[in-house]
Amino acid sequence: MLKKINALVLLSVALVSTAISLAHHSPVVFDRTKEVKLSGVVKEFRWSNPHCFIELDVKSEKGEVEGWAVEMNPPTYLVKAGWTSKTVKPGDTVTVMVNPLRTNEKAGKFVSITLASGQVLTENDPIPAK
Amino acid sequence: MTVSAKVFLVGFIVAGVSLANPSAVLAQAAAPPAQPGALTPANLAKARQKAPFELTGTWLHDNKSSPNSWRFVPPTFKLTPEAQAHYDAGQKATKEGKVYRDDIGQCWPAGMPLIMTRVWPIAMIQLPTAIYMTSAFMNSLRIIYLDGRSHSHPDIVVPSFNGESIGRWEGNTLVVDTKYFPGHHHWMDQGGASIPASDQLRIIERIRMINENVLEIEYTMTDPKSWEGEWKTTKRWNRVNEDITEAECWPDLNDHIRSTSSSSQIR
Numbered sequence: 001m002l003k004k005i006n007a008l009v010l011l012s013v014a015l016v017s018t019a020i021s022l023a024h025h026s027p028v029v030f031d032r033t034k035e036v037k038l039s040g041v042v043k044e045f046r047w048s049n050p051h052c053f054i055e056l057d058v059k060s061e062k063g064e065v066e067g068w069a070v071e072m073n074p075p076t077y078l079v080k081a082g083w084t085s086k087t088v089k090p091g092d093t094v095t096v097m098v099n100p101l102r103t104n105e106k107a108g109k110f111v112s113i114t115l116a117s118g119q120v121l122t123e124n125d126p127i128p129a130k
Numbered sequence: 131m132t133v134s135a136k137v138f139l140v141g142f143i144v145a146g147v148s149l150a151n152p153s154a155v156l157a158q159a160a161a162p163p164a165q166p167g168a169l170t171p172a173n174l175a176k177a178r179q180k181a182p183f184e185l186t187g188t189w190l191h192d193n194k195s196s197p198n199s200w201r202f203v204p205p206t207f208k209l210t211p212e213a214q215a216h217y218d219a220g221q222k223a224t225k226e227g228k229v230y231r232d233d234i235g236q237c238w239p240a241g242m243p244l245i246m247t248r249v250w251p252i253a254m255i256q257l258p259t260a261i262y263m264t265s266a267f268m269n270s271l272r273i274i275y276l277d278g279r280s281h282s283h284p285d286i287v288v289p290s291f292n293g294e295s296i297g298r299w300e301g302n303t304l305v306v307d308t309k310y311f312p313g314h315h316h317w318m319d320q321g322g323a324s325i326p327a328s329d330q331l332r333i334i335e336r337i338r339m340i341n342e343n344v345l346e347i348e349y350t351m352t353d354p355k356s357w358e359g360e361w362k363t364t365k366r367w368n369r370v371n372e373d374i375t376e377a378e379c380w381p382d383l384n385d386h387i388r389s390t391s392s393s394s395q396i397r
Contacts, residue, residue, distance in 0.1 A: 025235025025387065026321025028224060029394035046386065049377035050250075050267065053386045069388040074250070074377060102227035107388035 030099040030109040038068055038108075042092045047085035049074050054088065054110070056096060069107040070096055077124040092116055165279050168260035173277055178258050181276075182302040183339040186256045188374060189367040191247040192344075200247035203323040204361045213325055213356040219396065220324025228394045229321045235390045237379035238315040241291030242308055242333055243349060245270050247365060253374045261297070266374035274306050281309065289329060291316055297337075304337040318356075328355035343369040 040058035052072040057065050098108025112122045166173040223230035234240050250266035259277040274295040293308040313329030336348040345367040350360050384390045
């Protein structure tokens, strides 16, 4: 049983990591095989087409504040995953998982968020993985 | 002033204008008869055969069959040397995890045929004289004229990213001929097969309703400046029960969508 559950979890991870989301720009620049954990304070959250975004201030290991840009899907797809325009606001402390840019610049494609309340949210992908 | 003096004066002014700007007179003489607009009441009221199908509604490209079904990538192709150079640069960028000339990401219009397969739905309104398609993506308007008109003269048409589309009914199929594209910042695919769409691109669509909720379009595309022969592909759309919402490409939003300005963009 445990093996079955593990296999299911692995399959789900594989499906999520290969999901292609596409909106107004090409997603090939993000490394879908990597996930980076960003814990920080929300500087700005924009509820907007064609993309939502979170600007996040993240403290580096050296204690310096680094600004990360987290790119998200359009609101219609976030609503289907339980989001509203008020889900996060400036000043919120959150943890965000992203697929980073391959160039090491501080931007990534949103994967999931853990809110201050402990609630975890993902986003619906416009194009499901197959 | 006497009447004859007035006539003389008017004649003098007209002659003066004509001499000063002879092209104005020539242009007037050569102007084609005015085509009534597709929304002109008399044009709408004209007796026509009943359309075999009615596609008024909101439609979303079917991505369920394959995550790459939105793409326009030919299965086999022979490109012109110029197009091949772009294609090779695109392939090199992809191998390096970069993207070559993603002009849509820089707020250029997607254009035909990519505008049809965005992840935002398209609102279609069918009238006897035309079909108006508005993609939520960048409010992109596409009009297919059904009122029997011909394509505009090439010397007066204004090229556009969605082109000029003229449709006619062939049995239960709507056959649409689209041409007159700008020939710059216009690509057949995005972040994949970097094949440019030139000003010679021509697209024939055979549109069928599979049932009241499924629309199918068979594309036959030619572009002698970019590839040899005909490129054929077929795609489907599903009716969706929702409204479109504006999804404009805002330059200030792109400042936050940092991947659009990152070093991963090959311009």
